Amino acid sequence: MKGLAGVFLLLPGAAFACALPPSVVLTLPTGYYMAGAAAVVGLTALLAAGTGKVPALTCCRIAEGPDRLPQMALSYLSFLILCALLALGFLGAEDPMHNLLTLGFWTGIWVALPMAVMVFGNLWRPISPWRAPVRIARLLLGRERGIGLARFGAWPAVMGLAGFSWFLNVSVAPQDPEGLARVMGIYWLAVFVLAVAEGEDWLDQGEFLTLFFALIARVAPLWAERRDGRVARYLGWPGAQIARMAPFSRAEMAFVSLALASLSFDGLSETFFWLGLIGENPLEFTGRSAVVRVNTAGLAATWAVTAGLLWAVLALGRRLGGERFAAGPLMLSFLAIAAGYHIAHHLVTLLGSGQFLILALNDPLFRGDEMLGLPTFFVSFGFLTDPAVMSLIYAAQFAAVLGAHLLAVVLVMTRAGSSARAVAHLPMTGLMVVYTVFGLWLLSTARGV
């Protein structure tokens, strides 16, 4: 395809009729935003490290009572909905913006649900489409023991996330309903077989979506703890749960670094910078099929750089600050960054594809139904060219990225404890500043896809 692209340039009349829409964000003073955010993150970290004072991430129990959530019934329902969506993937519209499977998964589960989870706690757990089928299958098969998968910890989830990241960022047509249905069906079945063999609880550490939602839910100010048929509900500062979490295992650290890298590459791979680097003209991008290999390498390199930087600043911090600078507890703070990035990165997708999702939920078979009671409407992208709206959107993204890094700074201080030497925080502070600027740059630079 690359060869073909070269041929295009030599032929008369091979020009594009048109190209990408103009970007309002490119005309905003985003440089000032970046500089300001970098200064705020850096100064906050220095001030906190210097004084040893950080806000206490307090929380309180706001309710307690019997747990009436019908988790198994919800899981069955979720499984049935999944089956219906997979059927739609195979038999419904080929056009992804008119197929509820594509919209439901990419916009609903992958973009919107994590945002809800960041506020209301782990909403995924009760609607997992595996839990109930696995339980009933184990009961019917009389299985009570596992096969030893637990000893791999979260590594299977790391593998799952790696495969998912590749599918999302690199594969040629992740939105194609039929292809998506095939991948989702195979993945559901594989996880089902493993969980039946090992046990329902294995899902919590071995399945990437379950682990992703459990981790991202830790930034939520609202959460519930369920034990012995009772539920306690809590309200706290964002990150209050992270301040009390057990340190990460190596696999969980790999998982979080991969989640960060995947989000970063999702943004990076669309930039003029990246397209220029790989020899693509961003104004006539030859399509995902032409860049599978180079983007696979790019995704892997982004993960390597992310993990390498994290390892380096933690090692340097430990050298400067001693044992209290252990990686496991400090890596927890990157959960906040992953959450903030997710919001910032996917906000425009939510506002755009979200309209298609609402349209599809209202009328799943596109035959004129009004299941949500909404009159049918035209999807509109007018906001993308409205400077007033785009300024607000950029401000919201800015707030998400900056807020996430400030929370991360507070969490690093909290988890490192006051006994760690102030100087030990310098490498991590440097990384936080770099990451803040990088995140905002990704949102404000020219994009070609």
Add this chain to the structure above:
Amino acid sequence: MTRRTLNKAEPSRRAVLKGIGAGLLASTVMPGAVRAQGAPIKLGFQLHVTGIGASYGRWYQRTADAALKMINDAGGINGRPVEILYEDDGTDPKRGAEVVDKFVNKHGCDLVFGTLFSHVVIGSAPRAGELKVPYLVCSEGYHVASGMLNRWTLQPGITDARSQIVSMAPWVAANLGKKVTMIFPDFAFGHDHRDFFTAAIAAQGGEVIAQIAVPPTETSFTRYFPQIPADTEVLYHVMVGPAVLTFVKELGEFYGSGPKPAMFGFIDSLEAVDIATPGLEFLEGSHFWEGHNRMKPADAGEHEAAYRAAVGVDDNGASVSDPKDVATYSHMFSAWETLYIIKAGMEASGYQGPADRQKFVEAVEAMTEIPYGIEHPQGAKRFNGKTHQVFGTQNISQVQGGKLVRVHQTSIEDGLYDDAVDYTAQPF
């Protein structure tokens, strides 16, 4: 499959049409309650849902859906209902070829149409040729008429870039000036403008005194403006992509309130963007090529209102549901007009099924004059069966008070050029 048929009329359109007086529309196009019967004719629409063509794809789909509804409401084609199957090609040539294959071999489509982006056309046309399936593109590219494609590929619904560009030269030379500086992105799209316009303005006694090629990855243009010669009378600009607003802003800063040359551009730069967007004030008074005027001209044809109502576009060229959502108005009529060419071609050839695909191509090749009407709301056209390319009128609009006001319409003859190929001499 996203199937839009007679009995499953697109709901979103239906509701909106209801709100904007669809009665008028229905009364003009529904001669009684005509009902198509029999197995539907299946048309594959190669749609850019994702990738760099997505912003156009959305409007192409909306326009094609509107034309489909009108055709089915009027009895379908050859008495049969019509279905459109939309497949996303990801604005990707390789996927484009796969989509053509899928339409033919999996879905049994009668033909394939609707493709906008040239590289997808060029990637898909060979497969259409191998499968011997008619492939009607809406890409504006000169690649059809240049002879690089095949007997099965036709462009009957939109004029090509070469024709658009050369037809601008007489008016530009007569009204704006003869010393032209061109500023364009340094790739095939820009090169077409450079080559065709330079020759066309020379034929009018004018001259391109400077050609400023800007690398496609550039997002700031200040350093290129000093290259504009001081004696430039007309600045011809065809920048496209995310940085267009920056280009206009920086050009405005460069000239300030001092004297500036007349400016002429192609609306491709600002397609789907409100011309009154803050930051575009510098364009006031400048001129643009428009394929189909987004702002309804005072002297618009009698079918313009019905076309806009059917697609759900207001008199400013924006969606009836959101005045900020400006349509890709200069281009999207091609989806509508191509569908009506398909109807006319199938009716002329007595098309019954895939065995008649060759007869259909021959019927389209035999077309010549295409009159203005609701089937061709952009204007009358002339089809060249040898080059498989249609020719039509073009429009020049001036930005007046933040609105694009048509000041000139070219003749079909202004955009004609010598044939480079005779596809009818090629075997099927």
